[in-house]
Amino acid sequence: MIKELITKANTIGVISHINPDADNLGSLTALSTSLRLLGKDVKSICIDTIPYNLQFLHDVGKLTSNYDMDLDMLFILDCSSVDRLGHASSLIERTDIVINIDHHISNNIEADYSIVEVAASSTGEVLYKFLKEINLPIDVNVAESLFTAISGDSGSFRYDTVTSETFTIASELLDLGVNNKKINNNLYAMNKIAKVQMLGLAIDRLKIIPQKKLGITYILIDDFEELGAADADVEGIVEYIRDIDDIEIAILLRQNSAGFKASTRSKENYDVSELSLKFGGGGHIRAAGFSIKDLNLEETIEEILKRI
């Protein structure tokens, strides 16, 4: 059914979410390339900055931030809700056939066709199976984009969502000629020096509270200027703290003009979403976040510790 609709469509849009990551842009370029191999006029829409370590993806130069267009069909990839598309979400109403491919349990997009596999490691994994099932072309460029998506969203095959099927898919993609060295270099060996220094700073300031199995650290507004760092350079810090032995709860406080934003992670037992709710925040059992206003650093830490 979907295959027929694709066959009939001429102009097909594929859209990424804001703050796009490897799974999102990998899936987007994979599907775009596959549809171009079919002879379709593909519009690959990315309204946000493309991370510097994903610039290597095939046909990344064809991404456009223009979304004022008429499409026969629109694919939304790796995006759990309409607001993650920003202004470009208007395309959903403008397009007759909307197809939603994702793996987020929270996916609530109302599309004509939704293929959401919450047990999958990544949208890349769902997309690979979709492409195979309806027999769309998968050349080496499609395969490299899919491998990037899967590796990126599974922490290089380490997260709980990785199954024997994930490994089978990775194997099939390598057989298609994927250069995994190139992909791994881009995903894992291009850490910006500012990001490395930000981690160094966070380790330096790390306070461990053994009786609560808690590690807490902070990043100040001034740090960004001093290190020449960007938002993305804070990524991975809270997970790094969680992965310390004997730590169950990791908290990263990030200063903003109103106070502090807390990112929290837990390893196995503590429900950080409960903590988050106490401060009016939200999230999941193992990853949640909240904001605290009008308190200084010491007071913020004290307030949090009281509630753990």
Add this chain to the structure above:
Amino acid sequence: MIKELITKANTIGVISHINPDADNLGSLTALSTSLRLLGKDVKSICIDTIPYNLQFLHDVGKLTSNYDMDLDMLFILDCSSVDRLGHASSLIERTDIVINIDHHISNNIEADYSIVEVAASSTGEVLYKFLKEINLPIDVNVAESLFTAISGDSGSFRYDTVTSETFTIASELLDLGVNNKKINNNLYAMNKIAKVQMLGLAIDRLKIIPQKKLGITYILIDDFEELGAADADVEGIVEYIRDIDDIEIAILLRQNSAGFKASTRSKENYDVSELSLKFGGGGHIRAAGFSIKDLNLEETIEEILKRI
């Protein structure tokens, strides 16, 4: 042929190298368990400390440091040369049938049977194929040990040695019931705080020389006492520096009583073994090491920079 010899043997030794890692101990426990399932009297010999994050391996409690024994057969796993076995290497002369299973290109052990696949990601990968080929038992415990070996020596499926076959094997191991969450927690989420702080210190002291695409840092003798750190806590630092964007050559200087020991890594173009040779050291194109005596830190760095 080997299968027949195994069938005939009663007491079989399996030996690990000094400073054993995940591939070594994973392979050792995998083979030990498999042979025990066959009903053999298996002696699992480990003459060195078992890293705290590998204590979860099956039957790790059966490892012994006693090597004064008579065996019908001895397996040497993941060990490139006899001196890596320490005093326990005397077992080689004492045992009639010695089998050498490895993936190191430098393997020079003279055994009765050598199965050395230099293209394999890990000894775990070579061992899995060996077990399957001669139809030895692979239960979930054997599978978990093999998965640990393969994941550990491939940087969680990231190194260049990972092929589609590596992924196929990982998939087959998961199908046998491997709990990859448990293994990943042990391998990647049990960083000791001293190790984390050692990395923080190394980042703090990191000196980047852009025109040489070089990153150099150091660890002093006193750091170990101050952080309560052990040798193993320095592991990973030089690779972490290599993985910084725009860095081609990473150097970690480690102080000892005589001066400094340098660990070097390169990303893609520079041959660190050549640099190493200039100081009487050795190694490979991408990973090499050497020592410099009787110079202080500044002089040591100066001497190295002169030769790059």
